[in-house]
Amino acid sequence: MSIEEQVEEALEHVLVPGVRRSLLQMNMVREIKIEDNKVNISLSSTAISAQSQDWLKTKVNETIKDIPEINEVNLNFIESKVSEVNQIKNIIAVMSGKGGVGKSLMAGLLAVSFALEGNAVGILDADITGPSIPKMFGISEHPGGDNGGILPVLSKTGIEIMSMNLLLPNENDAVIWRGPLMAKAVTQFWEEVLWGKLDYLIIDVPPGTGDIPLTLMQTIPLSGVIDVYTPQDLTEMIVMKAIKMANKMNIRVLGLIENMSYLMVPETGHKMEVFGKSKGKEMAAKAETSLLGKLPIDPELAKLCDQGKIEQYRSDFLSSVLGNLLAVLDNKK
Ligand SMILES: Nc1ncnc2c1ncn2[C@@H]1O[C@H](COP(=O)(O)OP(=O)(O)OP(=O)(O)O)[C@@H](O)[C@H]1O
Numbered sequence: 001m002s003i004e005e006q007v008e009e010a011l012e013h014v015l016v017p018g019v020r021r022s023l024l025q026m027n028m029v030r031e032i033k034i035e036d037n038k039v040n041i042s043l044s045s046t047a048i049s050a051q052s053q054d055w056l057k058t059k060v061n062e063t064i065k066d067i068p069e070i071n072e073v074n075l076n077f078i079e080s081k082v083s084e085v086n087q088i089k090n091i092i093a094v095m096s097g098k099g100g101v102g103k104s105l106m107a108g109l110l111a112v113s114f115a116l117e118g119n120a121v122g123i124l125d126a127d128i129t130g131p132s133i134p135k136m137f138g139i140s141e142h143p144g145g146d147n148g149g150i151l152p153v154l155s156k157t158g159i160e161i162m163s164m165n166l167l168l169p170n171e172n173d174a175v176i177w178r179g180p181l182m183a184k185a186v187t188q189f190w191e192e193v194l195w196g197k198l199d200y201l202i203i204d205v206p207p208g209t210g211d212i213p214l215t216l217m218q219t220i221p222l223s224g225v226i227d228v229y230t231p232q233d234l235t236e237m238i239v240m241k242a243i244k245m246a247n248k249m250n251i252r253v254l255g256l257i258e259n260m261s262y263l264m265v266p267e268t269g270h271k272m273e274v275f276g277k278s279k280g281k282e283m284a285a286k287a288e289t290s291l292l293g294k295l296p297i298d299p300e301l302a303k304l305c306d307q308g309k310i311e312q313y314r315s316d317f318l319s320s321v322l323g324n325l326l327a328v329l330d331n332k333k
């Protein structure tokens with residue numbers, strides 16, 4: 001291993017205070033220069049408080065001193081913009097023309113499935129007045145940060161989460177804001193949160209086609225949107241609202257997910273279509289996109305969400321939706 005590789009490996013073990021992800025995972029390492037037996041490391045100071053910077057200095061020194069070829073470590077912090085540090089490969093927004101169809105649940109499940117496959121994942125909860133992601137993941141810590149950056153909160157399995165609820169003094173406090181202010185908050189979650197290196201950032205979009213979805217589509221470089229719906233009389237209208245909005249904004253529609261598609265009756269093993277017949281194929285054809293999957297009503301899942309344990313959910317649905325979604329993302333990227 002070259003000295004540079006050894007230094008990088010050492011930095012992989014130094015965790016950024018507050019997020020429990022390494023300096024490399026957070027993309028904080030700006031430069032590593034090795035001359036003779038001296039190493040100069042520049043770290044981004046974005047979102048790192050003075051106290052954390054001191055801690056990092058000591059920690060990096062200790063860790064690198066173990067490399068026999070190195071006898072001097074110089075560490076300096078440089079200011080950089082959050083946008084220079086963030087490196088996000090795919091950004092997927094989960095939306096719907098209607099409320100209560102399971103967008104947040106789906107955003108959570110997608111994040112969980114991507115993380116299970118070993119990806120670095122984050123969730124941006126863009127539902128400012130009705131944030132539900134922190135509750136599903138059972139988190140309530142306040143985000144850290146300093147120097148022009150906010151650090152996301154890490155879930156139990158290591159998913160980065162940013163939500164309005166985590167910033168409120170009390171999680172039951174209400175945010176009573178008008179549209180433009182909410183749109184500004186969402187923009188800040190994008191421009192001021194230090195996500196670091198992520199394979200997937202999932203955005204939980206509030207219902208409808210108002211200010212926030214519009215701002216998201218205008219300011220965040222989305223890989224595409226997923227449209228969630230439940231089979232009912234007004235489905236077509238609801239699905240098409242979100243599709244038309246994405247089309248108008250030139251945002252790719254990655255596919256549809258039919259939620260609460262059916263219920264497996266435990267006693268009989270019978271598949272009951274509670275809200276009406278599945279409209280998956282018909283809707284996908286109409287929207288000119290793919291049906292990524294159908295999620296049944298699952299009382300166990302509802303219970304896990306209520307208990308803040310969504311990360312414990314496992315089902316065939318997760319792997320099949322993920323497979324279909326990856327195929328769509330790979331296709332014509
Ligand atoms: N397939 C399912 N099985 C069981 N419960 C579900 C299912 N889908 C959603 N739920 C439950 O229904 C409720 C609403 O889901 P969720 O909050 O994800 O909807 P939403 O579309 O994000 O709502 P909103 O428009 O208010 O943001 C939650 O309590 C969730 O746990």
Ligand SMILES: [Mg+2]
Pocket residue numbers: 103104105127130132204206
């Ligand atoms: Mg929601």
